Amino acid sequence: MRTALSSAQWALFFLTGGLVAPIVVAAAFHLSDAETAQLIQRTLMIIGISTLLQSLFGHRLPILEGPAGAWWGVFILLAGGLTAGESSALLLRQMEAGLLLVGLFMIALSAFNVIRYVKKLFTPVVTGTYLLLLVFQFSSPIVKGILGVGYRGSVIDPAVAALSLAVLTVTLLLGRSRISWLRHYAVLIGIALGCVLFQAFGLTRWPEAPANGLFERPALFAWGAPAWDTGIALTSLVIALPLLINLIAAITIMEKAIGAKPAGHYAKAGFVMGITQLLSGLFAAVGTVSNSHSAGFVASTGMTRRLPVCIGCLILIAAGLLPVVAALLSTIPVPVALAVIFGSFSHLLSAGLKELGAVLNDEKKLSVVALSLFAGVGSLFIPAASLAALPDVLKPLLSNGLIVGVLAAILIEQGWRLADRYAERQKRKQTERLMAQWAGIGCTSEGCSIPQAKENDHVANG
Numbered sequence: 001m002r003t004a005l006s007s008a009q010w011a012l013f014f015l016t017g018g019l020v021a022p023i024v025v026a027a028a029f030h031l032s033d034a035e036t037a038q039l040i041q042r043t044l045m046i047i048g049i050s051t052l053l054q055s056l057f058g059h060r061l062p063i064l065e066g067p068a069g070a071w072w073g074v075f076i077l078l079a080g081g082l083t084a085g086e087s088s089a090l091l092l093r094q095m096e097a098g099l100l101l102v103g104l105f106m107i108a109l110s111a112f113n114v115i116r117y118v119k120k121l122f123t124p125v126v127t128g129t130y131l132l133l134l135v136f137q138f139s140s141p142i143v144k145g146i147l148g149v150g151y152r153g154s155v156i157d158p159a160v161a162a163l164s165l166a167v168l169t170v171t172l173l174l175g176r177s178r179i180s181w182l183r184h185y186a187v188l189i190g191i192a193l194g195c196v197l198f199q200a201f202g203l204t205r206w207p208e209a210p211a212n213g214l215f216e217r218p219a220l221f222a223w224g225a226p227a228w229d230t231g232i233a234l235t236s237l238v239i240a241l242p243l244l245i246n247l248i249a250a251i252t253i254m255e256k257a258i259g260a261k262p263a264g265h266y267a268k269a270g271f272v273m274g275i276t277q278l279l280s281g282l283f284a285a286v287g288t289v290s291n292s293h294s295a296g297f298v299a300s301t302g303m304t305r306r307l308p309v310c311i312g313c314l315i316l317i318a319a320g321l322l323p324v325v326a327a328l329l330s331t332i333p334v335p336v337a338l339a340v341i342f343g344s345f346s347h348l349l350s351a352g353l354k355e356l357g358a359v360l361n362d363e364k365k366l367s368v369v370a371l372s373l374f375a376g377v378g379s380l381f382i383p384a385a386s387l388a389a390l391p392d393v394l395k396p397l398l399s400n401g402l403i404v405g406v407l408a409a410i411l412i413e414q415g416w417r418l419a420d421r422y423a424e425r426q427k428r429k430q431t432e433r434l435m436a437q438w439a440g441i442g443c444t445s446e447g448c449s450i451p452q453a454k455e456n457d458h459v460a461n462g
Helices: 002-016 020-028 033-057 069-080 089-111 114-119 124-146 158-175 180-184 186-200 230-258 266-282 294-301 306-321 323-329 334-340 342-357 363-380 401-438 452-460
Strands: 065-067 288-290 442-444 447-449
Touching (some): 002 186, 002 306, 002 334, 020 033, 020 065, 033 065, 033 266, 033 323, 069 230, 089 114, 089 230, 089 266, 114 230, 114 266, 124 230, 124 363, 158 180, 230 266, 230 288, 230 401, 266 288, 306 323, 334 342
Antiparallel strands (some): 065 288, 442 447
16 A cells, blocks of 8 residues: 555656646647647656666666756747748657757767766755755746646636645645654645645646547657757757756765765666657657656655656556546646645755755855856846847757856866866975975085085175
């Protein structure tokens, strides 16, 4: 019974991390309702497969492999660049090729164990900055969703907000209960309560009945055969950097959350991520990456066993193959899903503050954090339209405040380290020169003699 409840809770957590991206991408490309439903199914299947592969063969941690923000951000940016009347079909085929290319690139990086060297850059300063920016990035859509913005209209919905806040309050209280089973299944209870409340007040959205029967096999290259475009290929390769950053951060944060010693499975995790990018390209879905907020979910529920994670993955895979299951899962109101994961992000914020607590007395490291947060948070508010004049290769990076802030932290911290090393090296050379000068004064047991030239200088200077 315990395993069944934990598995259901993991499956629902996976679902909350997988529904938003395909819906947003489908809207950006003006896909039909049927195409949107199929994209959701394929995305759920890829999430299940990716998380299962990572849990068994990759980093082997309870981490959700959800749609990467870098990927669906690029989808939206490129869709916004389409001219009036221009078909999006070719662009989607080019994105398939980009996903396949990144998959091969990630496999190559893992084969040469490049990820191990990138991991060394994740100091407490960088990790803490990453966690704070991650919470800042998601705080706006989560709070808006809980208040009902975008659920039935573009303004705050009092009814939706009241029910969502009630679910949020109950979930937080249960998460701090002294009764262990209430604490462990707070998310599951919160979702069940939310579904009941929304149904009672007539706020549940019911999907159309699936038209393709009980079973539907996802089609390969659903958007058509992959098409090559050099610009999109270069843009896709740039995405490898944010993917690496998210992967390493998620592993580092989860290991600390569950108290595990670093296992060093970065190369394996990178290889599996390359495989999942290939699968995303083959099945025309948004590429996945390890989601760091999984650590907050684990911290709030205390669930660390891998078996429930694997069973939850199988449920998601079934949802991708069985339209009825996908339709049933999609009835969970988005405000409810956001309300129950609110606590998970609060745990992430606490973890970020703890990481930075070790550097509070170091003025230089605090300066790195301040500058990085300033750059990252500022980038979060840059309108996407203002990036239109920039090269496509730069858009995926500059449109993502999280990546801007983390890159700033890495560059500033490493730059200061190099400057300190250079200053130390110069100081050491100066000391060696002074020692060499003093070595010219010959001293024996009978006393010291100054060379003639130096003696004359000594006399001349009084």
